[in-house]
Amino acid sequence: MQDRIIEFIRANPAAPPSEDDFTALALDVFARQYETVPLYRRLCEARGVRPGQASDWHAVPAAPADIFKADLGDGLTDPHIFLSSGTTQGPQRRSRHAIASLDTYRASALEQFERMVLPDSPGRMSVLVLGPTRTSHPHSSLAQMFEWCLSEYGNDLGATTFDDNGGFDLAGAVDWLRSAASATQPALILSVSSALSPVIDELRKRSLELRLPADSRIVDTGGNKPSAAGSRVMSAKGLLKACWRYLHVPSYLCVNEYGMTEMLSQFYDDALLSRWDGSLLPRAKIGPHWTRTVVVNPTTLEPIPDGNVGLLRHLDLANWESISAIQTLDLAETCGRGFALKGRAGGAETRGCSQLLETILD
Amino acid sequence: MIDRVLLANAHRSRHRIVNAYSTDDLLAILTQAAALWADATYETRRRTAEALYSVVPLAPVMLDHGLDLIFQAVTDETMRNLTDRQTLGMPSPGALRSGHADGSEAFVGPNIIYHSLAGNVPGLSIPAVVCGVLARSVTIVRDSRRQPLLTGAFVDTIADIDPLVAAMILPVRPDVSADDARAALAEQDCTVELHGSDAVVAELSDAFSGIPTVQHGSRISAVIADGNAQPGDWAQRIAHDIAMYEGLGCLTPHTVFVEDRGDIDAWSSALAEGLSAYERSWPRRRQAVALEADRRAFLERAEVSSLLENASLALGGSDDAWCIVTSAETAPSTGPGMRCITVTSTADREHTVRAIRTMPYPIAGLGLTLDWADDTAAAPSHIDALKAATGATLVCPAGRMQAPPLAWEQDGGRRLGDLLDWRPAPS
Numbered sequence: 001m002q003d004r005i006i007e008f009i010r011a012n013p014a015a016p017p018s019e020d021d022f023t024a025l026a027l028d029v030f031a032r033q034y035e036t037v038p039l040y041r042r043l044c045e046a047r048g049v050r051p052g053q054a055s056d057w058h059a060v061p062a063a064p065a066d067i068f069k070a071d072l073g074d075g076l077t078d079p080h081i082f083l084s085s086g087t088t089q090g091p092q093r094r095s096r097h098a099i100a101s102l103d104t105y106r107a108s109a110l111e112q113f114e115r116m117v118l119p120d121s122p123g124r125m126s127v128l129v130l131g132p133t134r135t136s137h138p139h140s141s142l143a144q145m146f147e148w149c150l151s152e153y154g155n156d157l158g159a160t161t162f163d164d165n166g167g168f169d170l171a172g173a174v175d176w177l178r179s180a181a182s183a184t185q186p187a188l189i190l191s192v193s194s195a196l197s198p199v200i201d202e203l204r205k206r207s208l209e210l211r212l213p214a215d216s217r218i219v220d221t222g223g224n225k226p227s228a229a230g231s232r233v234m235s236a237k238g239l240l241k242a243c244w245r246y247l248h249v250p251s252y253l254c255v256n257e258y259g260m261t262e263m264l265s266q267f268y269d270d271a272l273l274s275r276w277d278g279s280l281l282p283r284a285k286i287g288p289h290w291t292r293t294v295v296v297n298p299t300t301l302e303p304i305p306d307g308n309v310g311l312l313r314h315l316d317l318a319n320w321e322s323i324s325a326i327q328t329l330d331l332a333e334t335c336g337r338g339f340a341l342k343g344r345a346g347g348a349e350t351r352g353c354s355q356l357l358e359t360i361l362d
Numbered sequence: 363m364i365d366r367v368l369l370a371n372a373h374r375s376r377h378r379i380v381n382a383y384s385t386d387d388l389l390a391i392l393t394q395a396a397a398l399w400a401d402a403t404y405e406t407r408r409r410t411a412e413a414l415y416s417v418v419p420l421a422p423v424m425l426d427h428g429l430d431l432i433f434q435a436v437t438d439e440t441m442r443n444l445t446d447r448q449t450l451g452m453p454s455p456g457a458l459r460s461g462h463a464d465g466s467e468a469f470v471g472p473n474i475i476y477h478s479l480a481g482n483v484p485g486l487s488i489p490a491v492v493c494g495v496l497a498r499s500v501t502i503v504r505d506s507r508r509q510p511l512l513t514g515a516f517v518d519t520i521a522d523i524d525p526l527v528a529a530m531i532l533p534v535r536p537d538v539s540a541d542d543a544r545a546a547l548a549e550q551d552c553t554v555e556l557h558g559s560d561a562v563v564a565e566l567s568d569a570f571s572g573i574p575t576v577q578h579g580s581r582i583s584a585v586i587a588d589g590n591a592q593p594g595d596w597a598q599r600i601a602h603d604i605a606m607y608e609g610l611g612c613l614t615p616h617t618v619f620v621e622d623r624g625d626i627d628a629w630s631s632a633l634a635e636g637l638s639a640y641e642r643s644w645p646r647r648r649q650a651v652a653l654e655a656d657r658r659a660f661l662e663r664a665e666v667s668s669l670l671e672n673a674s675l676a677l678g679g680s681d682d683a684w685c686i687v688t689s690a691e692t693a694p695s696t697g698p699g700m701r702c703i704t705v706t707s708t709a710d711r712e713h714t715v716r717a718i719r720t721m722p723y724p725i726a727g728l729g730l731t732l733d734w735a736d737d738t739a740a741a742p743s744h745i746d747a748l749k750a751a752t753g754a755t756l757v758c759p760a761g762r763m764q765a766p767p768l769a770w771e772q773d774g775g776r777r778l779g780d781l782l783d784w785r786p787a788p789s
Contacts, residue, residue, distance in 0.1 A: 042669055064662035070670050298654040299682075309651050311658060329659050331651070345655035 001032060002104055005320050009107045009290050013115050016289035022317075026057040026292075029320045037072050040323050057292060062301075062313045062327040068095035068262045072322050076100050082141035084261040085132075095261045097141065099321045105264045108318035109145045110152060112288040116268035117188075117255055118153065119276040122215050126180050127154035129161060130173060130191035130199065131221075136162040141261050142221065146190050155185060161195075168195065174202050177210055177247065186215040189247075193220040193256070196243075197234050203246040211248040217272065218249050221257040258285050258341060262326055264318035265291050270337060284336035290317040295334055298345070301327070306334040309342050364502065364534055364546040372500040373473070375529040377788035380468050380498045383527070385454050388495050389441050391527050395519045396436035396488075402426060410515040417510060418484060420608060424644040425484065428607065431765045432485035436492060440768040445496060447769050448779030455496055455782055468788075471497025471781035474552040476543055478566055480578075481506025482610040486557060487513040489768055489777060491520075491531055497781040499553075500530055504543065507536040540569035547573060553781060560723075576780075578773055581612035581726035582696060585760050586714055589622025591731035593632035599761025601636025603729055605644060605684075606764040609699025610653075613727040613756065613763045616696045618705045619714045623690075630688040630705045634677045637684040637701055646683050646701060656698035661685050663695065664702070696722055715751045725752050726772070729760035 008025060011017050031051035034041050044050065044061045054060050068084075076098055084095040099105065127150050132143035150158050159176045161169045177199070180187040191199075196218075203210065220239070234242065240251040252275040259266040267285040274281065287293055294303045295310040304310045312330045319326075329345040379388075398404045411429060415422045445455060453469045475497070477490045487503045491513065494501025503513045513533040521528030534543075547554070547570075554570045556563045560579040567575055585600050587593075603615050618633070620626050648654060661678070664687040668676035677686040684701035695704050708714040718725055728748065734741050745757045755774055756766050771777070 039669055043665070046665075046669075064666050066662055066666040067669065069666065298651060298658040299648050301658075311655060327662065329655065329662065331655055345652075345659040 001029070001320050002101060005029075005104055005290070005317055006107045008317060009104070009111050009288070011289065013111075013289060022290075022292070023056050025317060026060060026315060026324070027051065027054060029317055029324050030054060030060045032320065033323055036075065037323060039067060039070055039072060043067070057315050057325075058294075058303075060315060060325040062315075062325040063323045065095070065260065065262050065326050065328050067323065068097055071096060072098065076321075081139055082144070082261050083139040085137075085140065085142075097261050097264075097322060099264070101321075102144070104318050104320065105141070105144070106148060108265045108288070108290065110148060112266055112268070113145075113149060115288070116270065116273055116286070117217065117219055119273050120215070122186055124155040125153055125186050125188040125216075126157040126183060127188045127190065128159050128173065128176050128180070130189060130195040132162050132192075133160045135164050136160075141264070142192070142259070145266075149188075149190060153188060157183070157185075168198075170198055170202055173199050174206070174208070177203075177212070178208070180216075181210040181212055184213055186213045186217070188216070189218045189220075189249075191218065191220045193222045193239070196220055196239060200234070200239075200242045200246055209246055209248075215253070216247070216249050217253040217255065218243055218247070219255050219257055219268075221259060256285075258330075260328070262319075262322075263291075263314060263316045265316045267291075267293075267338070279337070281336035282340075284338035284340055285332075286338035287314070287316075291315060293339060295332055295339060296327075309333045311345070312339065363542050364532070364538060366546075368529075368532055369500070369502075369546060372530050372532055373788075375526050376473070376498060376500050378526060379530060380456065380470055380788055383456070383498070385445060385456050385496065388456075388498075388527065389438055389445075391520060391524045392436065392441060392492055392495060393438045394523050395516065396433045398519055399516060400430065400433040400436075402430070406515055406519055410511055413511055414484070418508070419647045419649050420484075421644040421647055424606065424608075427644075428484055428764075432488050435765060435768050436488060441492065441496070443767070444492075444769045444778055448776040449782060452779075452782065455778075456498055466787040467784045468498070468786075469782055470785055470787075471499035471783075472551045472553050472785070474500045474502060474547055474550050475781065476502045476504070476547055476552060476554045478504045478540070478543070478554070478556050478558070479506050479509065480557040480559075480562075481508030482612075483607040484509050484512055487533070488516065490555070491516065492768065493778045493781065494531060495520075495527055496778055498530075499781065500532065502532045502534055502543070502546070504534050504538050505536055510536065540566050544569055544573075551785065576773070576775055578612075580723045581773075582721055582723040583613050583615045583725060583727035583729070583754075583756075583763060584617045584619060584718060584721070585615040585729040585763075586711075586731070587618055587620045587624065587629060587760075588731045589620070589624045591624075593625075593629045596731045596760055597629065597632030598636045598639070599759075600729065601633055601640055602761055603763040604633075604703050605637060605640040605701055608646060608649065609697070609701055610649075611699075611764065613766060614699050615727075615729055615760075615763065616699065616703060617721070618703060619717060620705065620707045621710060621714055623707050623709060626688050626690060626705050626707050630677055630686045633686055633703070633705065634679070634684075637686070638679055641679055641683040641701070649700065653698060653700070657700045657702060660695075660697040660702045663687075715748075718752045718754075725754045727756040727758070727763050727766070728752060728754040729758060729763045731760055733759050 034051050043063055047061050049061050079098040080102055082097040129146050132140045134143050134147045137143045161173045240254050243249045243254050252271045255269045255272050257266050257268050265288055267287045269283050270286050271283050292315045294313050296313050297304045298311050309331055312328045312332045315325045331342040332339040399407050457469045475494050479486045505513050517528050517531045554573050554575045556566045557578045563577045563579040620629050664676040664685050687704045689706050749757055755771050
């Protein structure tokens with residue numbers, strides 16, 4: 001199964017596999033998950049859906065994302081375990097995603113990153129990670145992805161800012177940016193959103209308006225939550241303006257990522273892609289061709305017409321080892337060629353990568 | 363904007379009422395108006411209800427039942443109970459004392475009472491209007507967009523009986539901003555009452571800083587099932603309290619605590635039957651997306667907990683019309699209302715009180731599986747201790763939680779008594 005999935009992932013995005021190909025693979029993945037993930041099978045039985053009864057991917061039962069709080073990888077020997085960064089309800093409420101091999105995740109993460117963040121093939125860049133690393137957070141899927149990006153796309157000027165003891169090296173980050181501003185190779189900043197605010201605040205405090213080299217870009221992820229360090233909560237637009245003012249990175253080179261521990265695929269703003277391919281559609285988050293996303297009515301869980309706010313439901317083939325169809329509590333509306341996030345259901349826990357910074361700073 | 367002409371007229375009416383109307387006069391007018399509204403065939407009520415059916419997200423039959431509960435609570439007896447209890451040791455409202463060096467004084471409410479109402483349940487304005495009239499204060503009532511029309515229609519009925527009294531009440535449109543209201547209250551002796559979620563109340567209260575303000579923020583309610591109580595006798599009544607107003611009221615129970623480690627599965631099953639019955643007679647109508655999303659979050663937690671914990675069971679109605687989470691040990695989780703509830707067990711009353719005190723919002727109401735007459739004097743002696751231990755302001759038999767008495771001291775305040783004071787009598 002892994003080989004089939006990776007082959008599917010590595011298909012040329014300009015000529016992606018057909019809808020029939022996607023459906024066939026999705027149904028095979030569903031059948032496998034029904035057999036190998038006991039908790040998911042119980043959920044499907046409770047909903048009265050068996051693999052033979054689903055004729056297209058819409059019919060695959062979507063499990064609540066909370067199901068990942070259980071151990072779904074019982075049968076795996078020596079699995080790689082990713083844990084969510086904690087929630088407002090405490091560390092014991094973390095989601096847990098266990099997989100036997102990192103190969104699918106690596107293929108998924110890098111293929112989509114290249115498409116959405118590096119469509120112009122800028123070559124090796126100076127990478128600054130304002131987020132977790134494999135050393136500081138060995139169970140963070142985001143840290144794993146950042147590490148791959150650092151090694152795949154970085155030159156020898158790469159730096160990380162979260163140390164092994166849970167500290168965030170703000171001064172080191174600012175020094176790195178000053179140095180990068182005087183270099184010629186473009187910079188790539190990979191950040192949890194809430195780590196950008198203290199950096200911006202520090203630059204403002206020092207009256208530093210840096211000019212990073214042309215084609216430098218910023219990828220941030222997670223919502224911007226109040227920081228224990230006292231930095232401001234910045235709106236998405238405020239962050240874009242600040243990136244231009246203090247780093248000279250234009251908004252079309254600022255890309256917000258949306259992902260979750262429960263999924264091995266990521267969604268990115270299409271701002272950079274739109275700049276590259278000339279699209280004039282409004283900024284939206286789009287997923288890779290091995291995922292499908294629908295916005296559903298929270299009452300009926302049926303897909304809703306474009307322009308209405310509902311809950312996001314994903315089907316991610318990269319999740320073939322766990323559960324692919326996931327019902328989230330993220331509110332969004334369809335927009336452009338993807339969706340725009342509109343918050344999170346109030347009864348759901350505050351969570352995500354910026355919560356991770358809180359865990360560190362608390 | 364608040365109409366300045368109507369406001370000036372309201373003040374003139376107030377002057378005449380303070381000087382010319384006794385409390386008995388006002389009670390008679392209010393009693394007559396409420397009695398008309400308690401009758402479902404009363405034309406104004408019927409037409410108002412028909413208009414409300416399309417804008418209020420409640421089943422029409424439920425809305426009619428709500429109107430019954432709201433207006434049946436306003437009688438001569440309940441209003442006298444209100445004035446008697448809340449003016450204990452004080453003169454009856456409106457009493458005049460003449461001969462002061464600075465002129466006469468009257469025992470009345472402030473010049474203006476301004477209410478900004480929440481939209482979760484209908485009829486929040488009715489006790490406000492009653493207390494405003496009895497306090498002889500100009501009463502400005504800003505309804506929520508989600509609960510329009512009712513205040514104005516009730517005031518119209520009062521106007522048919524006594525236009526002078528009705529002129530003292532100003533229902534205003536939901537689009538009146540806090541700043542507009544603040545401008546109307548400037549320099550006046552006034553009180554502001556704010557209803558809504560904690561976030562809304564906090565935002566509004568900033569606009570009224572410097573003015574005496576009563577805040578009614580987010581609250582939650584629960585039921586305590588005595589270990590000896592039989593679910594069959596009580597589940598239907600508890601289901602009523604859960605389903606009424608789609609669980610959006612502060613008096614909606616979100617958790618049933620079954621004491622003495624009682625049979626929670628039996629309670630859940632009986633509640634499921636009750637909720638199914640209410641779903642048939644009061645079909646659940648969909649709410650705003652944000653509320654429905656909150657509800658979905660609860661349903662999803664319920665589904666996962668039922669998959670994960672053998673001791674935990676989730677019951678769900680057809681098309682998710684209702685949901686019960688049953689858990690022997692789990693700390694009570696709170697649903698968003700809308701026919702979602704957690705049934706959990708506790709060892710004893712002390713354990714229950716501890717659990718209530720850890721709930722995420724202050725407790726408003728507690729329903730007990732114990733019957734007593736409406737008259738508060740008939741309440742069991744331990745009720746006051748339970749109120750003190752939990753912070754609940756309403757403790758009543760289960761099934762009556764959605765019909766609080768007019769004299770309910772919501773959030774610990776006396777809705778009439780706290781308004782009254784000796785004030786210079788308008789001449």
